[in-house]
Amino acid sequence: MHMSAEEFRRYGREVVDWIADYHSRIESLPVQSTVEPGGVRGLLPAHPPLAAEGFDGVLRDLESVILPGITHWQHPSFFGFYPANASGPAMLAELLSAGLGVQGMMWATSPACTELEQHMLDWLVELLDLPAAFRSDGAGGGVIQDTASTAILTALLAALHRVSGGEVRRSGVRAGAYAVYASSQVHSAVPKAVVMAGLGEASLRTVPVDPVTQAMDVGELRRMLAADVAAGVRPVLVVAAAGTTSTAAFDPVLEIGRVCREVGAWLHVDAAYAGVAAVCPELRFVNAGLEYADSYCTNPHKWLLTNFDCDAFYVADRAPLLGALSVLPEFLRNAASESGAVVDYRDWHVQLGRRFRALKLWAVIRWYGVEGLRAHIRGHVTLAAEFAAWVRADKRFELVSASLGLVTFRLRGGRTEELHSALNGSGRIYLTHTRVNDLYTLRFAIGGTHTGGAHVGAAWELIAGTVTGMGELDRPERGMRPEPEIQPDS
Amino acid sequence: MHMSAEEFRRYGREVVDWIADYHSRIESLPVQSTVEPGGVRGLLPAHPPLAAEGFDGVLRDLESVILPGITHWQHPSFFGFYPANASGPAMLAELLSAGLGVQGMMWATSPACTELEQHMLDWLVELLDLPAAFRSDGAGGGVIQDTASTAILTALLAALHRVSGGEVRRSGVRAGAYAVYASSQVHSAVPKAVVMAGLGEASLRTVPVDPVTQAMDVGELRRMLAADVAAGVRPVLVVAAAGTTSTAAFDPVLEIGRVCREVGAWLHVDAAYAGVAAVCPELRFVNAGLEYADSYCTNPHKWLLTNFDCDAFYVADRAPLLGALSVLPEFLRNAASESGAVVDYRDWHVQLGRRFRALKLWAVIRWYGVEGLRAHIRGHVTLAAEFAAWVRADKRFELVSASLGLVTFRLRGGRTEELHSALNGSGRIYLTHTRVNDLYTLRFAIGGTHTGGAHVGAAWELIAGTVTGMGELDRPERGMRPEPEIQPDS
Numbered sequence: 001m002h003m004s005a006e007e008f009r010r011y012g013r014e015v016v017d018w019i020a021d022y023h024s025r026i027e028s029l030p031v032q033s034t035v036e037p038g039g040v041r042g043l044l045p046a047h048p049p050l051a052a053e054g055f056d057g058v059l060r061d062l063e064s065v066i067l068p069g070i071t072h073w074q075h076p077s078f079f080g081f082y083p084a085n086a087s088g089p090a091m092l093a094e095l096l097s098a099g100l101g102v103q104g105m106m107w108a109t110s111p112a113c114t115e116l117e118q119h120m121l122d123w124l125v126e127l128l129d130l131p132a133a134f135r136s137d138g139a140g141g142g143v144i145q146d147t148a149s150t151a152i153l154t155a156l157l158a159a160l161h162r163v164s165g166g167e168v169r170r171s172g173v174r175a176g177a178y179a180v181y182a183s184s185q186v187h188s189a190v191p192k193a194v195v196m197a198g199l200g201e202a203s204l205r206t207v208p209v210d211p212v213t214q215a216m217d218v219g220e221l222r223r224m225l226a227a228d229v230a231a232g233v234r235p236v237l238v239v240a241a242a243g244t245t246s247t248a249a250f251d252p253v254l255e256i257g258r259v260c261r262e263v264g265a266w267l268h269v270d271a272a273y274a275g276v277a278a279v280c281p282e283l284r285f286v287n288a289g290l291e292y293a294d295s296y297c298t299n300p301h302k303w304l305l306t307n308f309d310c311d312a313f314y315v316a317d318r319a320p321l322l323g324a325l326s327v328l329p330e331f332l333r334n335a336a337s338e339s340g341a342v343v344d345y346r347d348w349h350v351q352l353g354r355r356f357r358a359l360k361l362w363a364v365i366r367w368y369g370v371e372g373l374r375a376h377i378r379g380h381v382t383l384a385a386e387f388a389a390w391v392r393a394d395k396r397f398e399l400v401s402a403s404l405g406l407v408t409f410r411l412r413g414g415r416t417e418e419l420h421s422a423l424n425g426s427g428r429i430y431l432t433h434t435r436v437n438d439l440y441t442l443r444f445a446i447g448g449t450h451t452g453g454a455h456v457g458a459a460w461e462l463i464a465g466t467v468t469g470m471g472e473l474d475r476p477e478r479g480m481r482p483e484p485e486i487q488p489d490s
Numbered sequence: 491m492h493m494s495a496e497e498f499r500r501y502g503r504e505v506v507d508w509i510a511d512y513h514s515r516i517e518s519l520p521v522q523s524t525v526e527p528g529g530v531r532g533l534l535p536a537h538p539p540l541a542a543e544g545f546d547g548v549l550r551d552l553e554s555v556i557l558p559g560i561t562h563w564q565h566p567s568f569f570g571f572y573p574a575n576a577s578g579p580a581m582l583a584e585l586l587s588a589g590l591g592v593q594g595m596m597w598a599t600s601p602a603c604t605e606l607e608q609h610m611l612d613w614l615v616e617l618l619d620l621p622a623a624f625r626s627d628g629a630g631g632g633v634i635q636d637t638a639s640t641a642i643l644t645a646l647l648a649a650l651h652r653v654s655g656g657e658v659r660r661s662g663v664r665a666g667a668y669a670v671y672a673s674s675q676v677h678s679a680v681p682k683a684v685v686m687a688g689l690g691e692a693s694l695r696t697v698p699v700d701p702v703t704q705a706m707d708v709g710e711l712r713r714m715l716a717a718d719v720a721a722g723v724r725p726v727l728v729v730a731a732a733g734t735t736s737t738a739a740f741d742p743v744l745e746i747g748r749v750c751r752e753v754g755a756w757l758h759v760d761a762a763y764a765g766v767a768a769v770c771p772e773l774r775f776v777n778a779g780l781e782y783a784d785s786y787c788t789n790p791h792k793w794l795l796t797n798f799d800c801d802a803f804y805v806a807d808r809a810p811l812l813g814a815l816s817v818l819p820e821f822l823r824n825a826a827s828e829s830g831a832v833v834d835y836r837d838w839h840v841q842l843g844r845r846f847r848a849l850k851l852w853a854v855i856r857w858y859g860v861e862g863l864r865a866h867i868r869g870h871v872t873l874a875a876e877f878a879a880w881v882r883a884d885k886r887f888e889l890v891s892a893s894l895g896l897v898t899f900r901l902r903g904g905r906t907e908e909l910h911s912a913l914n915g916s917g918r919i920y921l922t923h924t925r926v927n928d929l930y931t932l933r934f935a936i937g938g939t940h941t942g943g944a945h946v947g948a949a950w951e952l953i954a955g956t957v958t959g960m961g962e963l964d965r966p967e968r969g970m971r972p973e974p975e976i977q978p979d980s
Contacts, residue, residue: 001862002939003578005510012506015582019589020495020502033601037831040605048613052859055579058852062586066849069602074591081599081821084843086591088493089545092505096552098584098797099509101564101576109571111523112559115530123538146636147841157686172690175662188817189842195814196647196840198688200662245821301843307588308845324685329678330925331571331735331933341527350686350840351637352679353574353791355798359556362548369542372491435820443821449492 001052011055018059019091023450026075030427033071040069071430076451077459080432082245082273082406083447086307093363094307097356104354107342108334114343117144117358123365124312127373128278128298131291134314136343141318143348144357146309148272149189151297152239154313154321154349156180156193158295159237159266161324169324173198179228181205182239183216185246187270190239199236211437214249214401216240218256225263235265242286243274246434246443248403250274250286257292269293272311276304277404279373283381286404295321303405303447305368305376306360313348322347380405380446383456387444390460396467400436405446408436415470416440422466429459491542501545508549509581513940516565520917523561530559561920566941567949570922572735572763572896573937576797583853584797587846594844597832598824604833607634607848613855614802617863618768618788621781624804626833631808633838634847636799638762639679641787642729644803644811644839646670646683648785649727649756651814659814663688669718671695672729673706675736677760680729689726701927704739704891706730708746715753725755732776733764736924736933738893740764740776747782759783762801766794767894769863773871776894785811793895793937795858795866796850803839812837870895870936873946877934880950886957890926895936898926905960906930912956919949 003011043065073084104113121142125134133140145151160168160178178199182190184206194204205228207221225235238260240251253269260267269290275298277283290296297313300306315321326347328337336342346352368376381404388402391409400408410416417433417440424430431442446456493501533555563574594603611632615624623630635641650658650668668689672680674696684694695718697711715725728750730741743759750757759780765788767773780786787803790796805811816837818827826832836842858866871894878892881899890898900906907923907930914920921932936946 001858001865003857005514008510008513008578008582009506011578011582012510012585013503015585015589016499016502016506019586020498022589023498024495035601037597037601037826037829038605040602041609044606044609048617048855049859050861052862053856055582055853055857058579058583058856066590066602066606069600069605070590070592071598071600073593073600081593084591084593086588088498088501089548091585091588091591092498092501092545093548094588095502095505095581095585096509098576098581099505099512100556100560101574101581101797102560103563103571103574103798107527108561110559110561110563111525111527112530112556115528115559116534116556119531119534127538147843149842150840153686153840160688168688168690169685170690171692172665173663173688174665188819188822192815192817192840192842195659196643197686198650198658198663200658200660202661245819307591308593308843325682327678327682329735331922332678336527339527350640350643350682352639352682353637353798363545365538366543366548367493367545368491369539371540372542375491432821433823 014059018062023074026072027077029067029072029075031072031075031078031430032424032427033069035069040065074448075430076448076455077429078448079444079446079459080430082302082445084301084308085303085305085447085449087305087364087449089363089367090305090307090360093359097359100356102356104356105346105352106332106334106337106344108336110356113356113358114345116362117345118343120358120361120365121312121314124361127370128275129284129287130296130314131293131316133316134296139318140314140316141343142312142314143345145297145311145313145349148187148270148297148299148311149192150350151311151313152189152268152270153193153196155266155268155295156197156237157324158315158321160197162266162320163234163236163264166323175200176202177234178236179203179205179233180237180239181207181221181224181235183207183209183241183251185209185214185244185249186239186241187245214244214247214436216251216256218252218259221256222259225259225265229263235263237266237268239268239270242269242271243404246436247401247408248274248406249401253289254292257289260292266294267292269296271296271298273299273302274404276300276302277377277381279370280377283377283404300361300364303377304364304373305449306364310357310360325349380451383453384446387446387456387460394464400441407444408434408441409444410439410441411467416442419466419470422470423463426462428462504549508552513564516562517567519557519562519565521562521565521568521920522914522917523559524917525559530555564938565920566938566945567919568938569934569936569949570920572792572935574791574798575793575795575937575939577795577854577939579853579857580795580797580850583849587849590846592846594846595836595842596822596824596827596834598826600846603846603848604835606852607835608833610848610851610855611802611804614851617860618765619774619777620786620804621806623806624786629808630804630806631833632802632804633835635787635801635803635839638677638760638787638789638801639682640840641801641803642679642758642760643683643686645756645758645785646687646727647814648805648811650687652756652810653724653726653754656813665690666692667724668726669693669695669723670727670729671697671711671714671725673697673699673731673741675699675704675734675739676729676731677735704734704737704926706741706746708742708749711746712749715749715755719753725753727756727758729758729760732759732761733894736926737891737898738764738896739891743779744782747779750782756784757782759786761786761788763789763792764894766790766792767867767871769860770867773867773894790851790854793867794854794863795939796854800847800850815839870941873943874936877936877946877950884954890931897934898924898931899934900929900931901957906932909956909960912960913953916952918952
């Protein structure tokens with residue numbers, strides 16, 4: 001009935017080969033799935049099988065049922081959203097984690113799961129030159145969260161605990177008593193966290209950004225904070241973006257941090273995409289101001305070759321986090337936890353159960369080494385700068401921003417959305433969009449594991465050629481002015 | 491620099507073989523790790539490697555560094571907590587998910603990821619004979635959450651949205667205005683969710699249980715609800731357990747559901763462990779009253795051979811869930827979502843990003859078929875009944891409960907904690923404990939993928955023999971009375 005060891009070896013090889021083949025032929029597949037709604041379900045049996053079917057059918061249906069419904073995030077010409085890059089060592093470590101099948105909710109339930117995670121997050125502090133306060137040997141520490149969204153919710157809960165002296169945990173939120181601040185460019189995870197924590201949308205203060213840099217206006221933040229304090233509203237949390245979702249813009253974290261200290265607000269720095277760039281010494285501007293951060297996160301699952309999910313979340317002081325989230329029912333009591341000598345990660349996040357995700361980071365860091373990780377990031381930043389130069393040199397386009405591996409641009413002729421449809425419809429590349437200063441803008445995010453110069457060059461040829469085919473776009477409309485450019489190191 | 495296709499094939503085979511070997515020799519390893527705090531970290535290099543190291547070191551260190559720090563959840567003599575059973579098809583599907591590396595946050599980002607998930611959750615409705623309202627073709631639907639803890643938080647947020655008519659989303663929680671109800675046997679995830687949602691611990695009403703059945707006292711629930719309503723407090727959510735964490739006790743869901751309807755409270759049924767037992771027609775008492783459930787969850791990652799994480803969460807009406815959690819920033823806008831023809835799972839849970847977890851369920855259901863899944867559950871329930879009979883027949887022991895695959899018991903002589911230490915210290919089996927009516931009680935949870943009669947028999951021999959070795963336990967203390975027994979189908 002169960003899969004025998006020999007069957008596991010046989011099907012395991014088939015799966016490994018299937019994945020190797022998939023990555024070898026991925027460039028022959030259209031990047032974006034073209035199925036219509038219901039197109040996948042329509043191919044699936046209405047009812048589960050009564051008798052055992054084996055594994056061959058799964059592999060067969062992967063080809064005929066699943067692949068047509070896949071938008072290939074690992075395709076080297078996938079330039080959408082931010083990358084979610086995977087790599088061979090990460091995939092195999094994910095399999096090892098599934099094979100071990102341990103629960104890491106507490107140190108005692110598998111000490112290696114907790115200790116390797118602490119160690120990898122300390123390694124990452126060194127790799128990224130993060131503040132020493134984030135290391136596990138001081139008052140703070142790091143933990144793997146599933147996503148930056150959950151990390152923001154976790155930061156908010158810790159901040160509420162600190163600012164209320166535990167009152168929120170005991171008695172709940174008083175509507176209107178607290179406020180959270182983030183820029184208009186903030187990720188949607190912030191309003192979602194504000195709602196989930198019971199503060200309500202009305203508690204979120206949206207700070208305007210500079211229209212050129214898209215960075216938070218700290219003068220406005222200061223005014224909003226002062227107005228709230230004067231009105232008896234307690235500032236809880238400021239979320240600063242080190243790399244926004246739209247344009248990878250950087251909020252002035254250092255200045256924001258100083259303001260936070262003045263009013264006692266918690267500073268969370270969301271560097272989900274950009275943070276890992278600090279593996280390169282020349283890109284450590286992304287860490288500016290982190291010494292003021294009460295919490296911080298960056299996602300190795302975006303741009304550091306570690307397959308989803310792996311968000312590295314740090315606090316400078318773990319006491320308010322544990323104060324907000326610790327629970328200790330009888331069935332979890334054990335001598336190691338009560339000795340105080342160990343960390344129990346169940347109290348560091350929303351969930352109780354957790355997989356052995358540190359194995360992925362361990363495998364990736366050892367496979368690539370610091371040098372390999374640097375080469376990976378550096379290569380994409382260089383390619384993005386080249387791509388931005390091509391956009392800038394072509395008068396039909398307007399370069400909106402260029403920061404790290406992300407370039408955003410639009411057509412001067414105003415048919416950007418049409419261009420977007422044509423590009424994604426080609427199946428050859430995949431881009432997503434945003435709005436910058438309320439104008440439809442394309443995002444070109446370079447970060448795929450196997451994305452190289454040839455892919456970026458071909459993408460630019462396709463983009464430029466598609467515009468040529470659209471016709472009548474060569475002459476900028478009268479009155480259009482190019483926006484000033486944002487440099488990667490600004 | 492990157493792992494080539496050939497390297498992936500080679501190391502992939504080594505990893506597959508390592509896992510096959512691990513499971514083949516797992517019974518030669520002590521179930522519980524014996525490392526001391528720091529024992530794993532002490533073997534790891536202080537700094538990350540500068541140069542690439544390859545993959546051989548990871549496989550080597552798995553043996554020498556990681557395995558000694560593992561408590562083997564997949565060991566057939568692991569009887570602790572509830573099982574977290576994995577299986578060959580699930581592990582290989584996890585690898586496929588990592589290999590595809592897609593983000594399923596929206597239908598558009600990989601339609602197959604969303605549609606296979608909808609389909610598998612509909613299959614599960616049929617497999618478990620759940621209410622039709624949970625199917626995706628009506629007002630409700632299912633989604634894979636990471637854990638039952640997150641499912642409870644999600645249910646609470648949906649309940650708050652419904653009961654407040656959206657006011658909580660807009661303006662936040664008013665401390666003291668809402669209350670949540672669960673029994674004293676409730677999982678710690680409920681108080682944690684109440685805290686995270688901003689209600690505060692003071693909003694949680696702990697309903698007493700019947701000391702024999704450990705099931706919620708519905709008369710007390712009714713009185714508490716009435717008292718709150720009279721005091722102007724709004725009942726939001728009642729969490730009923732279909733299988734508690736301590737003893738797999740069943741709250742009277744049907745009666746609770748009727749009470750919930752009267753006061754307009756949301757009923758969430760937490761069947762994290764026990765729900766999957768309904769794959770067997772003769773065990774469908776676990777579904778009693780589900781027609782009153784507004785939301786429900788069960789974990790295939792506990793007892794249905796699907797490796798963590800895979801919690802199946804259902805709502806009878808998805809509108810309040812989407813009302814509570816939906817967000818739509820520009821960068822996620824797309825034609826498919828705006829057409830209303832598709833489901834975007836980003837709005838069904840806390841996180842934004844999500845893996846392709848439905849592949850695991852698909853592979854497991856097809857590998858085993860309905861018959862195989864039934865045989866798996868049935869076998870463990872039969873073994874648990876045998877084990878309970880042995881406990882009952884040995885006058886040195888007191889049988890506290892027996893429900894599905896879980897048996898709880900204690901020594902009449904009062905040295906149960908000492909017995910526990912001796913058993914886990916032996917390395918041959920692993921048990922965890924709870925307190926029932928405030929007495930230290932051992933939990934014996936049968937649910938491992940490869941746990942069979944020989945393992946359960948050997949465990950009982952070890953337990954009985956260890957007690958014999960402890961001496962002076964044969965005579966029950968005067969005045970001790972055996973507690974009435976709880977039957978699996980009570």
